[in-house]
Amino acid sequence: MNYSETKNTTSLALLTDFYEITMAYGFWKHNMHEQNAVFNLFFRSNPFDGGFTIAAGLETAIDYLNKFHFCRADIDYLRSLKGNDSRPLFDEKFLEYLTTMEFDCDVEAIQEGTVVFPNEPLIRVKGPILQCQLIESALLNIINFQTLIATKSARINLAAKGEPVMEFGLRRAQGIDGSISATRAAFIGGCSGTSNVLAAYHLGIPALGTHAHSWVQAFEDEPAAFDAFAAALPTNTIFLVDTYNTPKGIDNAIEAAKKVEAQGYRIKGIRLDSGDLAYLSQLARKKLNEAGLQHMKIVASNDLDEYLISSLKQQEAAIDSWGIGTKLVTAFDQPALGGVYKLAAIETKTGEWLDRIKLSEQSIKVNIPGIQQVKRFYRNGVMAGDMIYDQRKDLSGPVKMIDPSDPTRTKILDKASLSCEDLLVPVLKKGKCVYQQEPILKLQQRTSQQLDLLDKSIKRFVNPHIYPVGIEETLYNRRLELIVKYKQDKQG
Ligand SMILES: Nc1ncnc2c1ncn2[C@@H]1O[C@H](COP(=O)(O)OP(=O)(O)OP(=O)(O)O)[C@@H](O)[C@H]1O
Ligand SMILES: O=P(O)(O)OC[C@H]1O[C@H](OP(=O)(O)OP(=O)(O)O)[C@H](O)[C@@H]1O
Numbered sequence: 442m443n444y445s446e447t448k449n450t451t452s453l454a455l456l457t458d459f460y461e462i463t464m465a466y467g468f469w470k471h472n473m474h475e476q477n478a479v480f481n482l483f484f485r486s487n488p489f490d491g492g493f494t495i496a497a498g499l500e501t502a503i504d505y506l507n508k509f510h511f512c513r514a515d516i517d518y519l520r521s522l523k524g525n526d527s528r529p530l531f532d533e534k535f536l537e538y539l540t541t542m543e544f545d546c547d548v549e550a551i552q553e554g555t556v557v558f559p560n561e562p563l564i565r566v567k568g569p570i571l572q573c574q575l576i577e578s579a580l581l582n583i584i585n586f587q588t589l590i591a592t593k594s595a596r597i598n599l600a601a602k603g604e605p606v607m608e609f610g611l612r613r614a615q616g617i618d619g620s621i622s623a624t625r626a627a628f629i630g631g632c633s634g635t636s637n638v639l640a641a642y643h644l645g646i647p648a649l650g651t652h653a654h655s656w657v658q659a660f661e662d663e664p665a666a667f668d669a670f671a672a673a674l675p676t677n678t679i680f681l682v683d684t685y686n687t688p689k690g691i692d693n694a695i696e697a698a699k700k701v702e703a704q705g706y707r708i709k710g711i712r713l714d715s716g717d718l719a720y721l722s723q724l725a726r727k728k729l730n731e732a733g734l735q736h737m738k739i740v741a742s743n744d745l746d747e748y749l750i751s752s753l754k755q756q757e758a759a760i761d762s763w764g765i766g767t768k769l770v771t772a773f774d775q776p777a778l779g780g781v782y783k784l785a786a787i788e789t790k791t792g793e794w795l796d797r798i799k800l801s802e803q804s805i806k807v808n809i810p811g812i813q814q815v816k817r818f819y820r821n822g823v824m825a826g827d828m829i830y831d832q833r834k835d836l837s838g839p840v841k842m843i844d845p846s847d848p849t850r851t852k853i854l855d856k857a858s859l860s861c862e863d864l865l866v867p868v869l870k871k872g873k874c875v876y877q878q879e880p881i882l883k884l885q886q887r888t889s890q891q892l893d894l895l896d897k898s899i900k901r902f903v904n905p906h907i908y909p910v911g912i913e914e915t916l917y918n919r920r921l922e923l924i925v926k927y928k929q930d931k932q933g
């Protein structure tokens with residue numbers, strides 16, 4: 442469904458939490474609505490107890506921001522909302538303001554497919570506070586989900602070590618949009634295609650698949666089913682061999698393949714969907730090779746994930762390609778990424794920027810203030826550490842970064858001896874898109890290139906090393922001063 446077209450609206454402005462609109466109204470009432478602020482979208486820990494995360498969802502977020510406006514139907518709905526005195530909640534002049542309001546924030550973001558880490562701003566929004574606030578919920582919805590699934594997909598593809606992974610998740614995904622955005626993120630993470638035809642069509646990625654057990658059940662016996670499928674689609678046949686008895690199914694697939702290949706076609710392979718996938722794949726490989734069908738690939742499916750793929754590889758399973766649904770598109774072992782969107786600075790009427798934090802019992806959970814950028818350092822072509830800093834800070838010469846979870850751990854980084862790059866790039870300037878959209882294949886390639894630059898100790902699934910992410914010293918101290926100040930205020 443194209444949600445943008447529901448109720449004659451071309452915008453998703455109402456896809457927000459109600460409190461964003463009541464706060465927007467409050468800002469407007471107090472004439473604060475045009476006061477500039479900076480918000481950062483970041484997460485606090487890598488999903489799946491992993492050592493890294495893959496950023497995804499930016500293009501969807503840009504599309505949302507480009508279309509952001511309140512149409513007549515949105516305004517009519519807001520006008521209908523009443524307070525507990527049964528009178529309209531919102532002033533007509535506020536509704537008029539929303540009608541004519543144009544999104545004019547500056548947005549910077551880390552590109553999709555980039556390896557990212559906790560506390561780094563994936564998106565930074567700077568502009569009128571009312572606008573920054575209204576987009577919080579939708580941005581989080583988009584980025585949290587796609588980043589989570591892209592990360593799961595990257596882990597699964599790392600386990601598959603370059604063998605093709607087909608995403609088969611439509612039937613188990615979280616609703617319609619959940620399936621399409623999961624397909625998008627799974628492709629960015631490294632999957633070679635999807636069984637979801639609508640997603641393949643919209644994303645311009647390969648539509649892939651085999652056949653179901655129902656195909657075999659629909660015929661009198663398995664040989665008849667295989668012959669019929671291969672006759673109908675001789676250039677796209679992968680036989681599902683486990684409907685009745687897998688070893689017999691493999692023999693039947695071989696017989697059917699030989700007949701079609703005698704006519705000059707090449708059968709793609711077979712799929713195993715139950716039983717001991719290590720043993721059965723080895724058996725199938727042996728039988729296929731003995732029949733001179735070395736080119737036929739063996740696809741495996743059945744509740745697979747990165748851990749089972751690794752285990753099957755350790756068992757020397759003869760599997761060439763993987764079909765993965767449920768555990769990929771639902772991010773089965775961690776259903777959500779806990780990304781948040783926090784106010785980090787606010788501009789006064791005189792143009793001075795003030796730092797802002799949200800206090801927490803655990804100081805590691807206190808957000809980083811300021812107008813942040815992330816600098817990534819490389820040593821011998823490998824990622825060596827990231828530094829979160831305030832972009833107004835002069836970074837010529839060596840800089841010290843401090844680990845927020847253990848301030849005794851510090852690192853001196855010098856631009857002169859290490860190569861480095863800033864990760865946040867301009868996306869919207871004064872609300873106008875300045876970002877060149879990239880083909881989705883480029884995003885997938887970025888994921889793979891980025892993972893190649895990451896030490897393998899950080900990519901392992903069990904007890905991965907923690908990649909060093911620090912806060913530049915002066916910013917670290919500013920944050921500490923604010924924590925002390927607000928803690929004193931709390932006590933006083
Ligand atoms: N060699 C293996 N090592 C580890 N796990 C395996 C191996 N072979 C299969 N598995 C996994 O074990 C789980 C159970 O598979 P199994 O085929 O026994 O049960 P099932 O899915 O209930 O089968 P069925 O579809 O016939 O009901 C699946 O997640 C499957 O991927
Ligand atoms: O296992 P997943 O990773 O989710 O991959 C998708 C599954 O969907 C299909 O099964 P089907 O819907 O026929 O049900 P099944 O689980 O009983 O095989 C297919 O045969 C896979 O097993």
Ligand SMILES: O=C(O)c1cccnc1
Binds near residue numbers: 610649652653742
């Ligand atoms: O094409 C397949 O094999 C397929 C598609 C969806 C779900 N399971 C398998």
